Amino acid sequence: MEKLLEMEEKQCKKIQPPTFVVQPSISIDGNCQTLGFCTTSCLKPTFVWKKLVEGGAKKKIVNSDRIQIVWEFLTRETRKVFWLGLKIKEPTIEDVGQYICTVRNKSGKLYATFNVDVPLFTEKPQNRKVMPDGKAPHFPRQPVTRKYYDESLELECFVDANPTPQVKWYHDNNLVNTDAGAYRCAIVNPHGKANANFTVELAGFSLPIFVEKPHISSRNDVDVRVMVMEFRAKSILEPTFMWQKLVGGGAEEIIAGSDRIKAVKKLEAGNVYYSALEINEPTGDKDAGQYICTVENESGTLTATFTPMFELPEGHPLFTRQPQLLQQTTSGGERAICLDVGYSAGINTQVTWISPKSEKMKESSRIKFKTNDEGSGNFTVQLELTKYTVKDSGTYTCLIKNDAGEIRFEQTLNIWGPLDDDANDGEN
Numbered sequence: 001m002e003k004l005l006e007m008e009e010k011q012c013k014k015i016q017p018p019t020f021v022v023q024p025s026i027s028i029d030g031n032c033q034t035l036g037f038c039t040t041s042c043l044k045p046t047f048v049w050k051k052l053v054e055g056g057a058k059k060k061i062v063n064s065d066r067i068q069i070v071w072e073f074l075t076r077e078t079r080k081v082f083w084l085g086l087k088i089k090e091p092t093i094e095d096v097g098q099y100i101c102t103v104r105n106k107s108g109k110l111y112a113t114f115n116v117d118v119p120l121f122t123e124k125p126q127n128r129k130v131m132p133d134g135k136a137p138h139f140p141r142q143p144v145t146r147k148y149y150d151e152s153l154e155l156e157c158f159v160d161a162n163p164t165p166q167v168k169w170y171h172d173n174n175l176v177n178t179d180a181g182a183y184r185c186a187i188v189n190p191h192g193k194a195n196a197n198f199t200v201e202l203a204g205f206s207l208p209i210f211v212e213k214p215h216i217s218s219r220n221d222v223d224v225r226v227m228v229m230e231f232r233a234k235s236i237l238e239p240t241f242m243w244q245k246l247v248g249g250g251a252e253e254i255i256a257g258s259d260r261i262k263a264v265k266k267l268e269a270g271n272v273y274y275s276a277l278e279i280n281e282p283t284g285d286k287d288a289g290q291y292i293c294t295v296e297n298e299s300g301t302l303t304a305t306f307t308p309m310f311e312l313p314e315g316h317p318l319f320t321r322q323p324q325l326l327q328q329t330t331s332g333g334e335r336a337i338c339l340d341v342g343y344s345a346g347i348n349t350q351v352t353w354i355s356p357k358s359e360k361m362k363e364s365s366r367i368k369f370k371t372n373d374e375g376s377g378n379f380t381v382q383l384e385l386t387k388y389t390v391k392d393s394g395t396y397t398c399l400i401k402n403d404a405g406e407i408r409f410e411q412t413l414n415i416w417g418p419l420d421d422d423a424n425d426g427e428n
Contacts (some may be wrong), residue, residue, distance in 0.1 A: 016254050017108025017242065018045050021081050024101075024112040035099055035114045036085035038074070043105040047071070049086050052098040061099075066090060084112070091116070108242065156303065157185050165189040208235040208295045208302035211272055216306055219408045223322065229291055229306040230276035232268070237297035241265050241275050246290045255291075275304075284310035315346020315404040320378055323398070323409045330386060339383040339411050341398050344376075349402040351381050356394020390415050 022038035039045065049069055050058040063069055066089045074081040084103065088095055101112040159165065169185055212232035219226050233239070243255040243263050255277065257263060264276040275295070279287055288310055295302040319342065326338040353361040353369065361383075363369055370382040381400075385392060398409045 016042060016256075018103045018105055018110040019254060020110065020112075022083075024114055026114055026116070031090045033088040033091050033095075033116070034085050035088075035101075035116075036083060037101070037112045038081055038083050039103055039110060039112075040081050041103070041105050042080065043107075044080075045082065045103045045105045047084055047101055047103045049099065049101050052100070058100065061086065086114075088116075155185070161189050163189055206236050206297070207300040208233045208239050208297055210234075210302070210304075214293075214304040214306055215406075216308055217406050217408050219410055224280050225282070227279045227282040227287070227308060228276050229279075229293075229304075229308070230264075230274070231293070231304045232272055232274050233295050233302055233304075234270065234272050235295065235297050235302075236271055237299060239273065239295045239297040239302075241273075242294045242296075243277050244292045244294070246292065277306075282308065282310075313404045315402060317343055317345040317349060317400045317402060317405060317407045319407060319409070320344050323411065325411055325413075330384070334386045336384050336386045337388055337413065337415075338385070339396060339398065340380065341382070341400075341409055342378070342380050343400055343407070344378045345400065346377070346402055346404055349379075349400060352399040352401070353383050354397040354399060356396065388413075388415055 018039045018041040020037060021040050024035070024037040027034045027036070049061040051061055053059045061067060061069065068087045068089075070085045070087060072083040074083055084101060086099065086101070096116055099114040099116065101114075103110040103112070155169075159167075166189070167185065210231060211234050212230075214229070214231040217228045217230065219228065241263070245253050245255055247253045255261060255263065260280045262278045264274070264278060266274040268274055273295075275293060277291060277293065287308060289307075291306040291308070293304040293306075295304070321342045323342070324340040326340055328336055328338055330336050351369075351371070355361050361367060366385060366387050368384040368386075370384060372380040372382075374380060381398065383396065383398070393413050393415045395410050395412045398411075400407050
């Protein structure tokens, strides 16, 4: 078996982090309790089982007479699937608590959490209360800490529970909110409880932070509509970016590049990274759901979440036709290049033109903005550029925004000819 896995690992063309195939669950067989789940990984993963103990520390679990760590390789035609488990024989009150299995390969890691509660062990079967259908709280994802550009912190945990649980936050085991220290989120419903633990250290804090919060925009590339999920994050240490989509059962599917979906990463000035996921011609059937981008450096992680809305709110800007690039003559007889955009929108809509230098444009002797109200909420806006030279080449952006949302269009100008040293570049 080991030799077979080693041979197959050499054939892996693209290494991806491990992902859930079957979500973590607990089963009972006689006097044996089994904590188990299935994961897929191109490479054979390593895994470590730990138990949370008093104070939030994690104690590594090793094999003993009562506790056995097990794994099994399940063959699949298109991917490798591993079953990982922890068997506890004749469990006692000492076995109650939260268990975590960390699965790693060369590309990333995955956390499986389990909550073992008192009623499973302390009551005889004939004395146990009959509970309605439901689910004890558990965390399908590892808790995350975010730091924003305004220096604020956000601690976030995702919980799966039925019925809706009670949620309480603790700081150093007290129901108060201070700053540095150990934080705990306690989640309880009639079926059980779960705790998410965070440690906040303000000194030398170098987690990735948002400098532009996650948002969704759209643009038109030639005849293709593109949905863009984007944000900017600052990270002193070089980060990694991983895009995922939540699928049935809370599992996370790695988003790979394709002709229709593209992940973009760009380093900008001041250790700022631009990250985006672009989807061509998005539809509700294919692309609805929650998307997650995890930014990670050696100090921790930052999570950007997006939920595309395919039923747009009333008044959301929409393109009414394909934007055009026109050549025309002004009323004064000058040759001009004109970017022409038609749209519909609700009230209080603002139109902003952005130059190839990523600067907000202003009107000048060479640059004119025009707006034509065509009635029924339809408008045409134009950017008119005269006395243009090679220096005006680049990508221009039209951003149309109101309280209901925003859309944007990008047009690249390629102007050929000699450089005009008298042109005023500051006007763009």
